[in-house]
Structure formats: C-alpha cells, structure tokens
Amino acid sequence: MRTDNFQAPDYYNIDELLTDEHKIVRDAAREWVKREVSPIIEDAAQKAEFPKSIIGGLAEIGAFGPYIPEEYGGAGLDQISYGLIMQEIERGDSGVRSTASVQSSLVMYPIYQYGTEEQRKKYLPKLASGEFMGCFGLTEPDHGSNPGGMTTNFKDKGDHYLLNGAKMWISNAPFADVAIVWAKDENGRIHGLIVERGMEGFSTPETHNKWSLRASATGELIFDNVKVPKENLMPNKSGLGAPLGCLDSARYGIAWGAIGAAMDCYDTALRYAKERVQFDKPIAGTQLQQKKLAEMITEITKAQLMAWRLGVLRNEGKATSAQISMAKRNNVEMAINIAREARQVLGGMGISGEYSIMRHMMNLESVITYEGTHDIHLLITGMDITGIPAFQ
Ligand code: TGC
Ligand code: FAD
Numbered sequence: 001m002r003t004d005n006f007q008a009p010d011y012y013n014i015d016e017l018l019t020d021e022h023k024i025v026r027d028a029a030r031e032w033v034k035r036e037v038s039p040i041i042e043d044a045a046q047k048a049e050f051p052k053s054i055i056g057g058l059a060e061i062g063a064f065g066p067y068i069p070e071e072y073g074g075a076g077l078d079q080i081s082y083g084l085i086m087q088e089i090e091r092g093d094s095g096v097r098s099t100a101s102v103q104s105s106l107v108m109y110p111i112y113q114y115g116t117e118e119q120r121k122k123y124l125p126k127l128a129s130g131e132f133m134g135c136f137g138l139t140e141p142d143h144g145s146n147p148g149g150m151t152t153n154f155k156d157k158g159d160h161y162l163l164n165g166a167k168m169w170i171s172n173a174p175f176a177d178v179a180i181v182w183a184k185d186e187n188g189r190i191h192g193l194i195v196e197r198g199m200e201g202f203s204t205p206e207t208h209n210k211w212s213l214r215a216s217a218t219g220e221l222i223f224d225n226v227k228v229p230k231e232n233l234m235p236n237k238s239g240l241g242a243p244l245g246c247l248d249s250a251r252y253g254i255a256w257g258a259i260g261a262a263m264d265c266y267d268t269a270l271r272y273a274k275e276r277v278q279f280d281k282p283i284a285g286t287q288l289q290q291k292k293l294a295e296m297i298t299e300i301t302k303a304q305l306m307a308w309r310l311g312v313l314r315n316e317g318k319a320t321s322a323q324i325s326m327a328k329r330n331n332v333e334m335a336i337n338i339a340r341e342a343r344q345v346l347g348g349m350g351i352s353g354e355y356s357i358m359r360h361m362m363n364l365e366s367v368i369t370y371e372g373t374h375d376i377h378l379l380i381t382g383m384d385i386t387g388i389p390a391f392q
Contacts, residue, residue: 004038006030006091006267011301017308018080025081029061029088037092041215042353045093048210050175052215056094057392059130063100065108072112072120073128076154080311083256087307091260093356094363095216101257102171103127105250107134107180110192114234114242119194123178135176135204137167137221138243144169145376146391148240149373152183152223161233163193163201163226167368173219174206180234181221182243192234192242201226212366214359215309251371252314255327256307258367259300261360262335265342266296266357272346283345301337303331323385329377336364 008030015023036057037348044051066082068074075081080105090097108127111119126132143149152165163183173179178201181196195202201224206217208368231368237245270293283289310327314321339361343350368374376391383389 001203003269004034005314006034006038006264008172009263009266009297009300010304011297012305014301014308015303018084021077022080022084022295025062025066025077026084026088027113029085030064030091032057032061033088033092035091037096038101039178041093041096042356042359045095045214045359046353048171048208048214050095050099050215050332052175055130057132058089058096058100058103061085061288064130065112065124065128068104068108068124068128073125074108074112075128078311079252079314080308082253083307083311086253086257087260087263089258089260091264093215093263093359094257094367095192095213097253097257098171098213098216099368100254101134101253102136103134105253106136107178107247109249110136110180110234110242110246111194113245114192114237114292115194116231116235118231118233124193125169127178133172133175134178134180135170135172135221136243136246137170137173137179137181139167139169141166141168145373147182147243148190150182150184152181153185154183154191154228155166155186157227161193161228163195163228165223166222169220170204170221171370172214173204173211173221174217176204179204179221180246181223181224181379188326189238190242191238193228194232194234195223195226195228196232197343197392199226199228208227214362214364244321247323247371251324251328252319254367254371255303255310255331258328258331258335258364259303259307261364261367262296262300262303262331262338265335265339265357265360266293266300268357269293269296269342269345272349272355278322282339296338296341299334303334307331322380325372325377325380329374331366331379332368333374335370339364 062075065074066077070076154161154163181193203222206219343357365387
C-alpha cells in the first residue's frame, strides 16, 4: 500500500485569501482523501473498478451538492469551498472527482435549478447522502462537441412521454439510480428528463477497455421506447442553454480539480528529486530537474490564482461562461503538462503504480476531452473576444 506524504504547495500564500470556513472544508477533504482514497485508488484503477465503498465518505465531506442549500440536503457552501473540495478529491484521483462533479453539478444542479419543488424534495436529499447516484446524458455517438445536433427524442403520448435514442461516454451510468437525460421534443426543443433505473426499455451497458479514468465507471444509456412519467420532465428551462448551464458549474469545478492532480504530481516529483541520487548528488541539484520543478510551481501558482478569482466572480454571480471555459482549458492543460514532466523526473519509476503520476497523466487525457474539449474551449474564448463563432 502506498504511503501518502502529500504536502500541498502554496507558493503565493493563497491560504491568506481563504476564510476559516474554506480552510476547514478543504482540510477535512484533504484528510479524508489521505485516509480513504489514497490507500485504495491505485488498486481500483488497476482493476478498472469504481470503489463504491467511498460513496458514503464523499457525502460526508460535502462533495455531493456542496453549494445546494441545506434544506435539500446539500452543504450550503460557497463556490470557493466547492472548488477546494474538487481540488482535494482530484488530488486523489480525477475519476473520483468525476463522480462528485456529475452528482453535484450535472444531476443535483439541474434538479435544483430547473426542477419542480416535488422533484427537488424527491431526489436532492437522497443524492446528497449518496443513497441515490446519478448520471448526465448529453453526449451521443454522433454528437459530442455539437450536442445541439442530438437525435434522442421523446413524444407526448397523453399520460406519459415515450423516449428513444442513445447516449455514450456517460460517467457513473453503469450504477446510476437516476439519469438526467437531454432529449428533443416533437418540435426539436431540448428538455431535461429524469429517467430512473428500472424503467422498462432503459439499459446502461458499461464501456470497457479504457486506459484513462479507470477508477470511474463509464457507460451508455439506451432508451428503447421508455415510458417516462410526465412529472419527470424538468419544466423550468429548455433549449441547449439548459445542459450548458450545468456544464458551467462542472467546468468550474474541473478548473479547481485539475490543480489537485497537478499538486500531487509536483509534490511527488519534488520529493523524489531530493531523495534520488545520481552522479553522487540528488537529481534535484541539477539544473535540468530544477527547471522542470520551478516551472511546475509557477504554473500551479498561476492556476491557483485564476481559480480563486473565478470563484470570487462566481460567488458574486458575475462569472461568464467564457471565463469558466478559459480556466477549465488553462488549468487542465497545466495539469497534464505537469504530469508529463513529473513522470520524467521519476525516470523508470514514473511509470510504476507505486506512484500516482502515471495514473493522473492518463486520467487527465479524459479531463482535457470531457466537459468540452481543449479545442472547443479555445473556440469559446475566440468567439467571446471576436464576436464571431468559428465552430462551423
Ligand atoms: P450556441 O448557439 O452557442 O448556444 C445555444 C444556447 O446555449 C446558450 N449557451 C450557454 N448557456 C449556458 N452556459 C453556457 N456555457 C452556454 N453556452 C451557450 C446560448 O446562449 C444559447 O442560448 P439561446 O437562449 O440563445 O438558445 O450553441 P452551439 O450549438 O453553437 O454550441 C456551442 C458550443 C460548441 C460551445 C457547445 O455546444 C459546447 O459547449 N460543446 C461542448 C459539449 C460539451 O461540453 N459536452 C460535455 C458533455 S457532459 C460531460 O462531458 C461530462 S464529463 C463528467 C465528468 O465525468 O466529470
Ligand atoms: P468530437 O466532438 O468528435 O471531437 C473530436 C475532435 O474534433 C476533438 O479534438 C475536438 O476538439 C475536435 N473538434 C470538434 N469540433 C470541432 C470544431 N468545430 N473545430 C475544431 N475542432 C473540433 N458526456 C456526457 O454527456 N456525460 C458524461 O458523463 C460524460 N462523461 C465522459 C467520461 C469520459 C471518460 C469521456 C472520455 C467522455 C465523457 N463524456 C460525457 C463525453 C465528452 O463530453 C465528449 O467526449 C466530448 O464532449 C467530445 O466529444 P467527442 O468525443 O464526440 O469528440
């Protein structure tokens, strides 16, 4: 079993920008990851299994619905606390953070924002406690970056809707109790439906053979004439802006989460470089390794400041979707570059499961693709600054 000696880098004293509540929430998540995630995660990833035993712990540290009001079972925290929880969880593993992101921002958030009071009361407390797990179906086999082209659809049959279509690459699908499914009505307008496991014609086959995010379960959602009760449609927002609004919240969480993965890689590489002796001195004393480490801490510090400022803007209700895209894109690229450099600092040991770096590196290949690819976020920035969309 790997010993977790993680020391969080804070080169610019960013702790001084945090409130006592932020630090309490962050430290509780950090301790929980050390105690409950680090000892088991490498084995889970090697076996390609989501460790269901951690669901209760994720709920206890407030990772399911951190910013959902307490009356619905959420933790009632602000956006910076939410970000810090994501950072700490992804320090352990991006796949575990994925589970928390999906549950909070892609399942609880739409029910809270777009659902009826009955839907909130029925689902949110159970999702917050982990009694129910959820997934979010937007991507389809032929519509990934362009979800507006989706073909999954439902027809009004009087006393129910009839849902047909398929979603793929869906995190948590294989074990989810509820799925937030985005589908078009007979007029081509997108709506969100709450589909429950057990509904006839609904199946969730698992996607195997992944080299990335192996400790997260991924699957398809298949709808073959599924009868969905009318009260399961979320009525308060429709159109593509509804799922994209959920993505804003999840992408913001990823901007923080990626910092966690990067911090873990940097901390591991720094410790290893100080201990590893070649040519009669620690490799940390060589200019080439110092360049790598110095650039890593510089990039982590820039990403921390960006995430913190974005959190302040979100707390004030002022963050734009384009600002969130910039932070997701920058911070995930920063993390994947650091993982690649850190792996080299460890030489051959860098590819071993004794260290977390290679697992982070492979995980980040998914993180740079999901929730909008690296290219799509660049195009969102391009559109924002020029006013001209370049998607087509
Ligand atoms: P476009 O015409 O630009 O916009 C359509 C409507 O949506 C509004 N909108 C947004 N609303 C809220 N938040 C945002 N970020 C928004 N972006 C756009 C927009 O104002 C418009 O509203 P209205 O009222 O005028 O109709 O749409 P488009 O079809 O040109 O597409 C734009 C584009 C390419 C940026 C968008 O489609 C996009 O972001 N594509 C990427 C798809 C994506 O991110 N998929 C993620 C799937 S979920 C996932 O990956 C989960 S991984 C989970 C995990 O494990 O952590
Ligand atoms: P495509 O859209 O086919 O893109 C392929 C390439 O073309 C990319 O490099 C892309 O950047 C580029 N490209 C596309 N359009 C343009 C353009 N206009 N200009 C220039 N380049 C372009 N989805 C969900 O709905 N729910 C989930 O829970 C979920 N979880 C996921 C978990 C994992 C592990 C993975 C890998 C994916 C997950 N996804 C999920 C799907 C994810 O959001 C999509 O993979 C992503 O949006 C990209 O879609 P795509 O894979 O179809 O790639």
